[in-house]
Amino acid sequence: MMWNTSEKLRVLLDELVSWESETLTEGECLFSEKLLQKLQQLSFFQSYPEYLTICDVDKGRQFLTALYKTEGVRETVVLISHFDTVQIEEYGELMPLATNPKELTKAFYENPSILNESAQKDVASGEYLFGRGVMDMKMGLALHMQLLERAINEQWTINILLVTVPDEEVNSAGMREAVKYIAELNTKLDLDVKLFLNSEPSFTQGPGDLKEYIYSGSIGKILPAALFYGKETHVGEPLKGITAPFMSAFLTAEMEWNERFTEEVHGEFTPLPVSLQLKDLKDRYSTQTPYRATAMYNVFLMKRSAEDIMMIFEEVATEAMSKCQARYDSMCEKQRVDGVGEIRTIRFEKLYQYALDKLGDEKVRTIISKVIANDLLDDREKSLRIADQLLIYCQELTPAVVLLFAPPFYPPANSSDHPLIQGAIQLLLGEAKKKNIPLEQIHYFNGICDLSYCQLNTDATWETYEKNTPVWGETYSIPFDSIATFNAPVLNVGPFGKDPHQISERLHVKSGLEEMPELLHLLINYVKTSIAQEAN
Numbered sequence: 001m002m003w004n005t006s007e008k009l010r011v012l013l014d015e016l017v018s019w020e021s022e023t024l025t026e027g028e029c030l031f032s033e034k035l036l037q038k039l040q041q042l043s044f045f046q047s048y049p050e051y052l053t054i055c056d057v058d059k060g061r062q063f064l065t066a067l068y069k070t071e072g073v074r075e076t077v078v079l080i081s082h083f084d085t086v087q088i089e090e091y092g093e094l095m096p097l098a099t100n101p102k103e104l105t106k107a108f109y110e111n112p113s114i115l116n117e118s119a120q121k122d123v124a125s126g127e128y129l130f131g132r133g134v135m136d137m138k139m140g141l142a143l144h145m146q147l148l149e150r151a152i153n154e155q156w157t158i159n160i161l162l163v164t165v166p167d168e169e170v171n172s173a174g175m176r177e178a179v180k181y182i183a184e185l186n187t188k189l190d191l192d193v194k195l196f197l198n199s200e201p202s203f204t205q206g207p208g209d210l211k212e213y214i215y216s217g218s219i220g221k222i223l224p225a226a227l228f229y230g231k232e233t234h235v236g237e238p239l240k241g242i243t244a245p246f247m248s249a250f251l252t253a254e255m256e257w258n259e260r261f262t263e264e265v266h267g268e269f270t271p272l273p274v275s276l277q278l279k280d281l282k283d284r285y286s287t288q289t290p291y292r293a294t295a296m297y298n299v300f301l302m303k304r305s306a307e308d309i310m311m312i313f314e315e316v317a318t319e320a321m322s323k324c325q326a327r328y329d330s331m332c333e334k335q336r337v338d339g340v341g342e343i344r345t346i347r348f349e350k351l352y353q354y355a356l357d358k359l360g361d362e363k364v365r366t367i368i369s370k371v372i373a374n375d376l377l378d379d380r381e382k383s384l385r386i387a388d389q390l391l392i393y394c395q396e397l398t399p400a401v402v403l404l405f406a407p408p409f410y411p412p413a414n415s416s417d418h419p420l421i422q423g424a425i426q427l428l429l430g431e432a433k434k435k436n437i438p439l440e441q442i443h444y445f446n447g448i449c450d451l452s453y454c455q456l457n458t459d460a461t462w463e464t465y466e467k468n469t470p471v472w473g474e475t476y477s478i479p480f481d482s483i484a485t486f487n488a489p490v491l492n493v494g495p496f497g498k499d500p501h502q503i504s505e506r507l508h509v510k511s512g513l514e515e516m517p518e519l520l521h522l523l524i525n526y527v528k529t530s531i532a533q534e535a536n
Helices: 006-018 026-039 043-047 089-097 101-110 117-125 138-154 173-189 244-255 306-335 348-359 361-372 379-392 419-434 463-467 509-535
Strands: 052-056 062-068 075-082 128-130 159-165 192-198 212-215 220-229 274-280 292-301 344-347 400-410 439-442 490-493 506-508
Touching: 006 101, 006 138, 006 509, 026 052, 026 062, 026 138, 052 173, 062 138, 062 173, 075 138, 075 173, 075 509, 089 101, 101 117, 101 128, 117 128, 117 506, 128 509, 138 159, 138 509, 159 173, 173 192, 192 509, 212 419, 220 244, 220 306, 220 379, 244 274, 244 292, 244 306, 292 306, 292 379, 306 344, 306 400, 306 463, 344 348, 348 361, 348 379, 348 400, 348 463, 361 379, 379 400, 419 439, 419 490, 419 509, 490 509, 506 509
Parallel strands: 075 159, 075 192, 192 490, 212 439, 344 400
Antiparallel strands: 052 062, 062 159, 128 506, 212 490, 220 292, 220 400, 274 292
C-alpha cells in the first residue's frame, strides 16, 4: 500500500502541497490531472478506469471524482475536499519555500522572528509543519486518499466516493458543479448516499485555544449589496443634488455589527455583519459630485433563508435612508433650497420588472448582456453594474438605493439532530478521550465550506435569492434541484492546525498523520455498522 503508514502519508502530503494550486492560477488548473495520474496507480482504477474521472468547471479548472464501488452495494460515503489554496505573497523572500513544508519549517525554525509569538513556540516544539495548504486543506485530501486506498485493499462493503474540487476559496465553482455530477452518478449507478464527510481542518475558537473540534454543520454566508443612486450636481451647488457616498454612509453605519442579523442555534452565535466593500463609481476627477456608489456586506446565517435576510436588510436600509433623508431635508430647509425628492428603497427584482415594463425585454437583455460580456468584472461587480445600468435608464426612480445579493451564497447546513451524526460524534468523542485528544463538538463550522452545497434546508425557499441576484442564471447559479435530491447528513472531521490563510499556517503533525487516520477509520466503520443494523 502507498499511504498506509504515517511516514507514507507524510510523503503524500508533501507532494500534494508541492503542487502549487492558488485559486485562479495555472497550478489550480493542473492539479486535477496530477492527482488523476496519482490515483491511477491504485489497482482498482486500473481495473475500473471509468470510476476515476475529471470534469470541467470553468477557466480551465476541473474537479476529480474517484469511486470505489462494491458490487451489489448502494450505500455510499462521499468524501469532500478542495485542493485550491489562497495566495503566497505574504511569505516574501520565503515564497519559493511556501509549498515545501520541510524546508519552510526548517527556515522558520532557524529564523522564527517573522512569526507571531504562538507560531514561534510551535515551530520550536517540533510538533507542527508549516506551509501553504498544509492545513487548509491538503492534509484532508491526503486523509481521504488514504481512506480510499484502505477501502480498496480491505474490500469494504460500502462505496467510497472521493470528490475534490477547485475554487473553494473564492466562489465554490468546483463544488457547485460537482454536486450536479454526484446527483447524476446517484441516478446512473443507483447509489444511496449515507454521509457527506468533509475534512476541513479544526479551527481555533480564539487566541490560545488548543481544543480540537468536529463539526455537525457549516455556517451559511450571504452578501447583501446595495447600489446608491443620488443626484449629480456641481460642487458649487451641493444641495441641488445628493451624493451617493453620503447615502451609503448611513446604510453602512447601520449594517456594521447590526445585531438584528445575529442568530443563535444550539448555543452558538453567528458573527456580526461587516462591510466587505464600499466605493463610488466615479472613475475620474471632476467637480461633478459622485452620484452612484456601491456597497457589499457580509452576513452569516444558520437557519434563516435568503428572504429572511432580505427582509431585515430592507428594514435596515429603509431606516437608514429615512435618517439620510431627514439630515438632507433639514439642511435644505436651513439653506432654503428645494431638495431632490424622497429616497426610494427598491429590491432589485422590482427594478428589473420596472425596466422590463418601460424598456421591453430586448432592451433589458441587451443592457445585461453588455455587462455580462465584460471579462474585467467579477460576479460581484457584474451584479452591481447590472443594477446600475438598469437604473440609468430608469432615473425617474431616483434618488434610490437598490438592494440585491452578490455571489457567492453558502446556504447553511446542519445535521446535529440526525441519529447517525449523534452516534458518530459520541463515538469519536469517546475515542478521543481515551487517547487524550481534547476533542469537542461544534454545530456550525465557522470557516465556510463546501458542505453548504450538500444539504438544503427544506423549510427555505430560494426564489428571493434568484430574483435579487442580477447575475443569476448568467455567470452564477446554485444547483438547488440537484442538492434537493440528497437526503444525507453532513459532518466535518479534520486535522488540527492553526492560522489558515496566514504566513504561519501550520498543521499539528500528530493530529494529521497519526490521530486523524484512526478516527476517520473508526467513523467509517461506525457508518458501515449502522447501515447493517438499519438493514436488519
